Amino acid sequence: MKELIDYVKYYVKLPAEAEKAILESFKVREYQKGDLILRERDVCRNLFFILKGTVRTFYLHDGKEVTTWIYPNGYFVTAWSSFLLEKESFESVHAIENTTVAVINKLTLNDVYDKRISIGRFGRFLAEEKMNGKDEYSKGYMFLSAKEKYNNLLSFFPDIVQRANLGYIASMLGISQETLSRLRGEKS
Amino acid sequence: MKELIDYVKYYVKLPAEAEKAILESFKVREYQKGDLILRERDVCRNLFFILKGTVRTFYLHDGKEVTTWIYPNGYFVTAWSSFLLEKESFESVHAIENTTVAVINKLTLNDVYDKRISIGRFGRFLAEEKMNGKDEYSKGYMFLSAKEKYNNLLSFFPDIVQRANLGYIASMLGISQETLSRLRGEKS
């Protein structure tokens, strides 16, 4: 759980009781490679912090799986739209390695947000930072070729090739598996 | 300013003093069509709520302007990455009609966030909702053809054609001006 506490501390000062509140509110849970952490059409009532392993989110489009993102340990994951709006999720969350997470459900989270001002502030920073990440990502990637997208991804997530297979990575980049395979074939 | 108060009230209960704090913290400012509200490379220290008019954000890519989004009245705008991280903005904010905004600077905003719990909570909801919007948008648009993107845009922002010119709209959709012009030419 240290990784989670450090993550929160990166954003806000955390008094001892707030740290205690976090440790009490999150539960540790384990998944096997291949397990579905959240199934499409369920309402996602949990927020997960990955302590160990790798997770992807995906949804079905024309009967085919589309990977939306791949998350290594040290990141928060959930089906955001489902979690925030309490509606059925269009995406699934899938452990692609043996994975350990810290889980908190929405009710508990809201409770902690309201009771611990520092954690409430952290919640805002987390949302702001996620929003900003998505914003910069979508703007930055718009004009990149398939090759540039891939090199870019490798630069900030180099071991993704060990953690996720070709098809997932290609899908996450919005390119076909064949194209990505050809890119790998070329040198540099 | 009523529109702004209503916007906040949509997300949170707003005690009278909190409402007063908002009215005191935001200043009204006017821009002429064509004015730059924020210039690229400046640090954006303000958050704007559009009371009247239309605004777009854009950045330069290979010497050409790329419109990232077009906002009508009733929305918050800023150069998010610059505002949140207090770094130089890569994008500019541009009034494309005569526009009236309510402005708040970051210091004042943080102050209000900390002093008024309801407004702090609103800040988190705002960030969460923006994040979610970007998320669903980017996922939803990935597999749409140029035509579907345009029809989709028209369905939730029908008067955009009156408010923004062809080039801005095409750029915002990530398609060329020529392609959008051809789409308009087709019937239906």
Add this chain to the structure above:
DNA sequence: CGCCGAGTTGAACTGAATCAAGAAACGTGG
């Protein structure tokens, strides 16, 4: 009247998708 920005139309080109086989690698049970 002639210029200018905005929009339209035409023709040629291209990056990446798709379709279609194969080749490797992987793991499970005998």
Add this chain to the structure above:
DNA sequence: CCACGTTTCTTGATTCAGTTCAACTCGGCG
């Protein structure tokens, strides 16, 4: 530890939506 089925990855040929470049139209306005 090997055989066999399954999944993952590679390679080739073809196709297409949308880009690019270039020229042209239209309406407004000094």
